[in-house]
Amino acid sequence: MTPNTNNSIFTKYLRKLRHSENKVDHVKPHKDIAKNEKTEFDRFRREEYSRIDESGTVYLDYAGAALYPRSLLIKHYEFLEKHILGNPHSASSASMLSSQVELQARQGVLDYFDADSDQYMVVFTSNASAGLKLVAEAYPFGPDKALILSEDSHNSLHGMRKYASQATAQTIYYEVHDTGLKVTNATESGGHLAPSGERGLVVFTAQSNVTGIKQDLGLVEKARLAGFDTIVDIAALATTSRVSINSIKADAAVVSFYKLFGYPTGLGALIMKQKFAQKLRRPYFGGGTIETVQVPGNNVTMTEGPSRSTYKIFTSQDGTTNFLALPAVIYGLRFMDEHIDKLEVRVRTLIDFTRQALSIIRYKNGIRLVTIHGTDDAARRGGTLALTFHKSNGDDVACEKIEVLANNEKISLRSGCLCNPAMTAILLKRRNDIQTIGEHLTFSDLLEKMGVDSLGIVRISFGIASNHEDAKKFLSFAKRLATGLELD
Secondary structure: OOOOOOOOHHHHHHHHHHHHHHOHHHOOOOOOOOOOOOOHHHHHHHHHHHHHHHHOOEEOEOOOOOOOOHHHHHHHHHHHHHOOOOOOOOOOHHHHHHHHHHHHHHHHHHHHOOOOOOOEEEEEEOOHHHHHHHHHHHOOOEOOEEEEEEOOOOHHHHOOHHHHHHOOOOEEEEOEEOOEEOOOOOOHHHHHHOOOOOOEEEEEEOEOOOOOEEOOOHHHHHHHHOOOEEEEEOOOHHHOOOOOHHHHOOOEEEEEOHHHHOOOOOOEEEEEEHHHHOOOOOOOOOOOOEEEEOOOOOOEEEOOOOEOOOOEOOOOOOOOOOOOOHHHHHHHHHHHHHHHHHHHHHHHHHHHHHHHHHHOOEOOOOOEOEEEEOOOOHHHEOOEEEEEEEOOOOOEOOHHHHHHHHHHOOEEOEEEOOOOHHHHHHHOOOHHHHHOOOOOOOHHHHHHHHOOOOOOEEEEEOOOOOOHHHHHHHHHHHHHHHHOOOOO
């Protein structure tokens, strides 16, 4: 049934978008932005992200979520408005169109992430975390197959150890310093578990979601050659860098699309080798993953592996894909492909500029306002800065207070442990405290045990729509903190 477009609030909004898209010069930038912006990027920002300057917002949380471009909304809406899409588990014309869109989206993912379609397959998930869970619950862990991962990992990676533990497999962590991964030999950590053959699963974080440090992905191939299966979390890295899975040579990788282009949320991908997929044994089956089911009874025949001609995904994808959102993934990946290379250069420039400017901000007594965590190696930095603010006497300021003060000035940033407790603790010299956490210990209990009121850092991150004005406004905010009394 065709929607009533005359009374649709969204349609009215869409008309406004179309009008402003055709008359970009009529969009008035925020008063603090120079009126006569003429560069290619300035036009790009006004055309795609005019709402940033119109609202006066300084958005510095691209590591949390990217902002969606206007053109993506328009293209997605126009596609849905024009076509009839049905449940893909059928042979009707509406269903076949959905299947074609799904096929195109899978190929788009493989192409964008440079994954050989003869080796790799795509499973659409709700996000990167769901992809990790899918692998963890189905991987054949055991006494001779360990789980190995970095301390500098998102909680979604740490959660995989629950499945390893249930299968009596060891979980082994390799250490990190505050400047990145400490490599003695990550793969040798589990070498004693099996003298030969498959040793287990090594999980890599391509880029720290806390510090923005890019890890040495050459370790992935070393782990594979040593007999391990490998999976890489590329969610943070892919926000500002082009990623080639063929070059990384991982068995699997996970990503959330909202991290790249903002919309849609609730949709990600597990990209994995077909040979690796054959090792997985799902504990659950749902619609679209089975051939026959005995009812009542226990017998079930699962769909056998992916077909290269249709990219049919065997038992990994539970139920119906979010097929109405897949056109947005196609358009979003095309958008990123067009802009990612320039984005990477621009973000590197913004990070360098902001780091240098922050490093010289001091109180009148010479105390630094900010400690900048991470590496000095520009080649290993992503679009993220991890910061600890200080009072004029050198004591740390609660990260939550900085977020509140920033929010008062319409600066959106992130504070806390950032779902990565180990790396945050390492930066704050609290590694021992995080390692001695007992069972049923709440965060409040932990703070009381440590004798502190706050535990976390401040994170700012640049992305697809960031410009120097965003950086300058944050720096002005920081300078005011150093000259005022808010932090003392």
